[in-house]
Amino acid sequence: MNLTYLRYELIRSVRNKRAFIFSLLFPLIFFYLIAGSNRHVTLDGVPFATYYLAGMASFGTMAAMISLGAKIAAERSVGWNRQLRLTPLSTRAYMRAKVLSGYLTALLTLALLFLAGATLGVHLSATRVLHMTGLVLVGLIPFAALGILVGHLFTPDSMGPVIGGGVSILAFLGGSWGPVGGDHGVLHNVSQATPTYWLVQARSTLVGASGWDTKGWIVIATWTVVLGVLAAWAFRRDTSRI
Amino acid sequence: MSWPMDDGLHWAQSRRGGQYRAMTTATDQRTTTAGIRLASLSKSYGSVLAVDGVDLVIAPGETVALLGPNGAGKSTTIDMILGLAKPDTGSVQVFGMTPADAVRAGAIGAMLQTGQLLRDLTVRELITMMASLYPNPMAVGDVLEVTGVTDLADRRTQKLSGGQTQRVRAAIALVSNPDLLILDEPTVAMDVEMRREFWTSMREFAARGKTVVFATHYLEEADSYADRVVLMARGRIVADGPATEIKATVGLRTIKATLPNVPIASLTGLDGVQGADRRGESVVLHCSDSDAAIRALLREFPAASDIEIAGAGLEEAFLLLTGDDKSEELS
Numbered sequence: 001m002n003l004t005y006l007r008y009e010l011i012r013s014v015r016n017k018r019a020f021i022f023s024l025l026f027p028l029i030f031f032y033l034i035a036g037s038n039r040h041v042t043l044d045g046v047p048f049a050t051y052y053l054a055g056m057a058s059f060g061t062m063a064a065m066i067s068l069g070a071k072i073a074a075e076r077s078v079g080w081n082r083q084l085r086l087t088p089l090s091t092r093a094y095m096r097a098k099v100l101s102g103y104l105t106a107l108l109t110l111a112l113l114f115l116a117g118a119t120l121g122v123h124l125s126a127t128r129v130l131h132m133t134g135l136v137l138v139g140l141i142p143f144a145a146l147g148i149l150v151g152h153l154f155t156p157d158s159m160g161p162v163i164g165g166g167v168s169i170l171a172f173l174g175g176s177w178g179p180v181g182g183d184h185g186v187l188h189n190v191s192q193a194t195p196t197y198w199l200v201q202a203r204s205t206l207v208g209a210s211g212w213d214t215k216g217w218i219v220i221a222t223w224t225v226v227l228g229v230l231a232a233w234a235f236r237r238d239t240s241r242i
Numbered sequence: 243m244s245w246p247m248d249d250g251l252h253w254a255q256s257r258r259g260g261q262y263r264a265m266t267t268a269t270d271q272r273t274t275t276a277g278i279r280l281a282s283l284s285k286s287y288g289s290v291l292a293v294d295g296v297d298l299v300i301a302p303g304e305t306v307a308l309l310g311p312n313g314a315g316k317s318t319t320i321d322m323i324l325g326l327a328k329p330d331t332g333s334v335q336v337f338g339m340t341p342a343d344a345v346r347a348g349a350i351g352a353m354l355q356t357g358q359l360l361r362d363l364t365v366r367e368l369i370t371m372m373a374s375l376y377p378n379p380m381a382v383g384d385v386l387e388v389t390g391v392t393d394l395a396d397r398r399t400q401k402l403s404g405g406q407t408q409r410v411r412a413a414i415a416l417v418s419n420p421d422l423l424i425l426d427e428p429t430v431a432m433d434v435e436m437r438r439e440f441w442t443s444m445r446e447f448a449a450r451g452k453t454v455v456f457a458t459h460y461l462e463e464a465d466s467y468a469d470r471v472v473l474m475a476r477g478r479i480v481a482d483g484p485a486t487e488i489k490a491t492v493g494l495r496t497i498k499a500t501l502p503n504v505p506i507a508s509l510t511g512l513d514g515v516q517g518a519d520r521r522g523e524s525v526v527l528h529c530s531d532s533d534a535a536i537r538a539l540l541r542e543f544p545a546a547s548d549i550e551i552a553g554a555g556l557e558e559a560f561l562l563l564t565g566d567d568k569s570e571e572l573s
Contacts, residue, residue: 004374008367015362079357083414086324086354087375088346240328 027060054203072151307468351420
């Protein structure tokens with residue numbers, strides 16, 4: 001792996017402050033606003049702040065990954081992808097660097113939320129924090145593919161609504177803001193079929209549960225394959241047109 | 243319009259072929275490792291035939307200008323050399339390799355016609371990042387020096403002016419230390435001073451035995467910086483030869499005069515006249531030496547009146563070369 005290239009790709013994502021609005025600022029603000037005022041409430045036996053921390057983590061990390069699309073779209077629109085095609089850099093390495101920069105932002109979001117949680121009295125063991133972090137990182141794989149997909153389908157101008165709207169809908173359906181659809185029924189099933197739902201469910205590790213059941217793994221794997229195939233198609237379509 | 247094309251000119255089909263054969267037998271190495279070899283290359287976009295059967299061999303170390311008006315097929319040809327566009331028919335070889343392999347080997351550097359820089363990095367960081375992608379890059383400091391952007395090294399790329407951006411793009415093209423440098427109308431956004439500095443640095447680069455191919459629609463630029471000029475119009479190569487000869491051809495002057503009842507054949511034989519045609523009462527002489535031609539004209543045909551002498555523009559030269567008078571198709 002080309003570490004110099006990766007390093008500058010990461011530096012760029014840290015310097016682009018606007019990219020942090022959705023992935024860092026919003027989740028932190030919502031966490032303090034909502035969890036802060038309900039800090040003494042418990043939900044299903046779980047302290048509300050702990051519960052909400054996972055919800056906002058799903059929202060922020062998901063936004064971080066889908067925002068890959070904004071970077072890709074911006075580079076396409078100024079012809080930078082053409083310039084890169086004149087270098088030995090492989091497509092695979094390009095995507096890898098982009099995905100890693102998304103993961104860096106996602107990890108930053110998680111770290112800040114855990115810190116914010118601590119200020120509201122959410123005390124967690126390192127094991128549980130790591131367990132949830134690991135599960136979230138896996139659950140973000142389909143979102144990386146989604147980012148690559150939208151980055152090749154849309155222009156930078158439409159990226160605001162696409163990312164803002166897409167993240168909001170996925171967050172709502174998956175239960176980032178709070179449970180959706182109750183215990184059964186259509187909405188419940190739809191909710192469980194979103195990858196976001198399982199990002200949110202990674203919170204069970206914070207209260208000592210083991211994480212996802214089989215259904216969760218199947219949903220994440222299926223979305224990974226479907227979005228991965230679509231992303232590859234969008235990439236090929238885009239490069240053959242240049 | 244008829245116009246004799248055999249006065250000391252190396253035209254694409256006729257003499258060029260012979261000249262090239264001589265060159266390649268003299269140095270057999272070059273036939274196998276031509277810098278660029280294009281064979282019956284064609285490419286259309288929808289119903290527009292952008293490149294129409296181009297054959298071209300460029301030897302390593304040559305500096306070649308692709309000269310032609312907008313829409314001549316220069317950029318499409320360049321895109322195919324770089325592997326950014328796929329030919330409909332024909333083949334492209336760069337140092338005996340496919341464009342993709344040549345790119346992977348770091349053998350090609352290019353400055354494309356359009357394109358901005360990656361944001362959120364300083365100039366030095368961007369060049370370092372690009373250098374890291376190649377097997378044998380130039381030292382970053384040297385590239386910044388050569389392209390005159392050392393002073394801008396710590397500035398963020400999104401804060402550069404148009405001309406500064408062009409210089410950084412030149413640095414990106416050079417950083418791989420390529421054997422082939424391709425420049426697609428590189429000086430469009432530059433002022434006169436910058437243009438001169440730019441070409442000075444490109445010349446230094448070419449002097450190291452590198453192959454340089456650049457597209458331009460400025461005759462002056464082609465004449466000043468290329469050893470060889472390939473003239474393109476409507477997707478075809480219409481002329482190919484040493485810069486001086488192309489300039490003599492497309493830099494022709496015309497003499498226009500009212501001169502009825504004189505056969506064209508008696509005008510084409512005048513000193514300094516390469517061709518002539520009649521437009522009603524007037525005649526137009528295409529001259530390689532307009533001074534000699536005007537003296538000869540007035541000596542032989544004192545009745546000539548309303549005389550105008552003008553430099554033929556590149557557009558007009560293209561019309562002559564393509565043997566076509568329908569100027570609206572060129573615009």
